Amino acid sequence: MxxxxxxxxxxxxxxxxxxxxxxxxxxxxxxxxxxxxxxxxxxxxxxxxxxxxxxxxxxxxxxxxxxxxxxxxxxxxxDGRSHAGLGIEVNVDYVAVTALDLAGRELWFEERPRTSATMPVEQVVALAREQLDRARGQGLAPLGLTVAVPGLIDRAAGRVVQAPNLGWDDVPLAALLTDALGDDPGSAEVAVSVDNDANCAVRAESLRGVAAGTRDLVYLTGTVGLGAGILAEGRVLRGSRGLAGEVGHLRVGTTQPCACGREGCWEALAGQRALVAASGLEVDPGEDPVGYARRLAGLPDAETLLRPVTEAMERGVAALVLGLDPSVVVLGGAFVPLGDVLVPALERSLARGFTGPGVRVALSSLGLHAASVGAALDALDDVYAGRRSLPAR
Amino acid sequence: MxxxxxxxxxxxxxxxxxxxxxxxxxxxxxxxxxxxxxxxxxxxxxxxxxxxxxxxxxxxxxxxxxxxxxxxxxxxxxDGRSHAGLGIEVNVDYVAVTALDLAGRELWFEERPRTSATMPVEQVVALAREQLDRARGQGLAPLGLTVAVPGLIDRAAGRVVQAPNLGWDDVPLAALLTDALGDDPGSAEVAVSVDNDANCAVRAESLRGVAAGTRDLVYLTGTVGLGAGILAEGRVLRGSRGLAGEVGHLRVGTTQPCACGREGCWEALAGQRALVAASGLEVDPGEDPVGYARRLAGLPDAETLLRPVTEAMERGVAALVLGLDPSVVVLGGAFVPLGDVLVPALERSLARGFTGPGVRVALSSLGLHAASVGAALDALDDVYAGRRSLPAR
Missing domain, CATH: 1.10.10.10 (Winged helix-like DNA-binding domain superfamily/Winged helix DNA-binding domain)
Structure with a gap:
């Protein structure tokens, strides 16, 4: 040596x-x-x-x-005026951006509705360029840019393996962004990463809001499908292939057909299709899962209608709690408007379960912030882990 | 400051x-x-x-x-001759001891059958004293002693909350050992810890044997009950209350009554009682779960008899794999003799599942070694983490 x-x-x-x-x-x-x-x-x-x-x-x-x-x-x-980490969440109905300074304080947050049915990668590039310019315009050196995507991610390759709700299939997003931004002055020094939206959100939840300061945390989000972000001892649990928390197809029922071709999957029993089946309420044109859930929660017999959904949630959450022993389970996305029904039912069910009371169930208060804040934190990680030097402004 | x-x-x-x-x-x-x-x-x-x-x-x-x-x-x-970490596993049918040197190399291993129906704490004290003397007799300074117990452990308090199969209920084991050993010369410097046996075993599995070098690993052991040890990025996943991996009461069935009073628990469907129910084979007097499983595996129609057990294993393992994304699932204890039936069934079922092939199912080759090796590694941790100074010999 x-x-x-x-x-x-x-x-x-x-x-x-x-x-x-x-x-x-x-x-x-x-x-x-x-x-x-x-x-x-x-x-x-x-x-x-x-x-x-x-x-x-x-x-x-x-x-x-x-x-x-x-x-x-x-x-x-x-000094908060020197460097920034940028997080962009690309989701089904909106795009959100958060910029954090070196200390993790929020510099700005923006949310825009998505305008097209699918999300062309070019729009993400344009947004990234705009946000990098905004940072530089304020004298901030951008450290990194992380894009949070609802889908299966190969983090090492910066690749979106599958994001059905965005219409993305095997998109080398980090490479596309790095290439597209490469011509901009200074952008060569911006590290581009891609992460799963729930993995980003769970970090934000541990930092702010109802679960702030928690180090063992499960974040469960309902949209069209269902996914979890898991924090264990303060670190995002990723698993051997980055698939940890992909619990939408955990079998909690028996015969209910799922879009994946299997039966009894958690998201077949508690995803948007299950909400529609349970309530009989049609989805309005252009309505997002959160808006739909809000209307459903307003029905006088919501609790009764949601009974099968609640039971599926009880079984799925019990499996995660027994395996992971979190101190808090945070419900996000479409589960938030259904909180009056879901939270007491889950707390009762967990108290009756083997591990007894002691696990809190809470509703996310971060709204559209969660994933982009977590993505911006991710963009700061390399510097704090000593994997990357701070660039000059 | x-x-x-x-x-x-x-x-x-x-x-x-x-x-x-x-x-x-x-x-x-x-x-x-x-x-x-x-x-x-x-x-x-x-x-x-x-x-x-x-x-x-x-x-x-x-x-x-x-x-x-x-x-x-x-x-x-x-220098392997200076200090030792001691691990003792107290189990239903045997007690095992492993001593490791500072580099983690094995100094000695011993296994003894248990002689009494319950395990008096005094026997553990006597064994600990004997092993500490053995170390000192060889000029080794004992760094720590960790006892692996099949039960619910409060690690911070060094307390066995519940170990039904040992007849232990709320035993402050670390304090009892520290007090009892306190009079021995030099023993004041030996840090005593208590840990769950599956949590210890999973560390040993990641170090040696079929899953050596693996950093994301689920170890599943079947005895009278069923429990998991989980390794995530090389660290034992403990959860907020130390209950992570207590999956014996994960609900994988519907109506089968469990000793815990609930129905459909994994261990009600795949623990020793379920094996007896499936096979009709009686337990011989004094026979341990591994011996029983070995006899069951020898039956000509074992695969057919084990069908309900196999299905329960498929559902439970699928839940853990979806949540945690390990690269290997290691089966230990009574599952080892049943490996010819369980391993191919689990691999087929995982390959059909949402995350597809890519998770290996393997049988533990460590036998009675696993938990005491992991416990001895645990006894070395404090020094390597800088929480404790090396004592003089």
């Missing part, structure tokens, strides 16, 4: 990431504190902080009068 | 752990390599290595002739 320049660069990036994480998680700190907390030499911390100052990523903070002990220290803090 | 001695000690322990992890994971390395790979200052590494040498934990290794480049470096390596 000989010292190689590549390894030195690795170490520098990792040490920088350690300093950035401390500033993000513990707030302003002096160089001495950073050295003590990171275990790095003071000189090393000094060099790193100097470099981060040059990049605009950290700034001198106002020194707090530290009770008069020891010599005064000059704390530094993350 | 003022520099406090406690924090300095923290940093020293963390840095020592980083050096130990490098030596464990990458093998012998020079001090210069360790400094480069850890990002620590060379002087810091020198101090740490010196301290580890004093403790006997590392020794000078034979320098490899490094192709003549640069000045010769003296590599150091973990």
């Amino acid at each position: 000989d010292a190689a320049p590549a390894a030195t660069e690795d170490v520098r990036r990792r040490n920088t990431a350690a300093v950035l994480r401390l500033l993000r998680d513990s707030g302003p700190a002096s160089r001495a504190d950073l050295a003590r907390l990171s275990g790095l030499a003071k000189a090393t911390v000094g060099t790193i902080v100097g470099h981060l100052q040059q990049l605009g990523a950290v700034a001198e903070a106002t020194a707090s009068p530290a009770a008069g002990r020891g010599r005064p220290s000059t704390p530094v803090e993350l | 003022d520099a406090a001695p406690a924090a300095t000690e923290d940093v020293r322990r963390r840095n020592t752990a980083a050096v130990l992890r490098l030596l464990r994971d990458s093998g012998p390395a020079s001090r210069a390599d360790l400094a480069r790979l850890s990002g620590l200052a060379k002087a810091t590494v020198g101090t740490i290595v010196g301290h580890l040498q004093q403790l006997g934990a590392v020794a000078e290794a034979t320098a490899s002739p490094a192709a003549g480049r640069g000045r010769p470096s003296t590599p150091v390596e973990l």
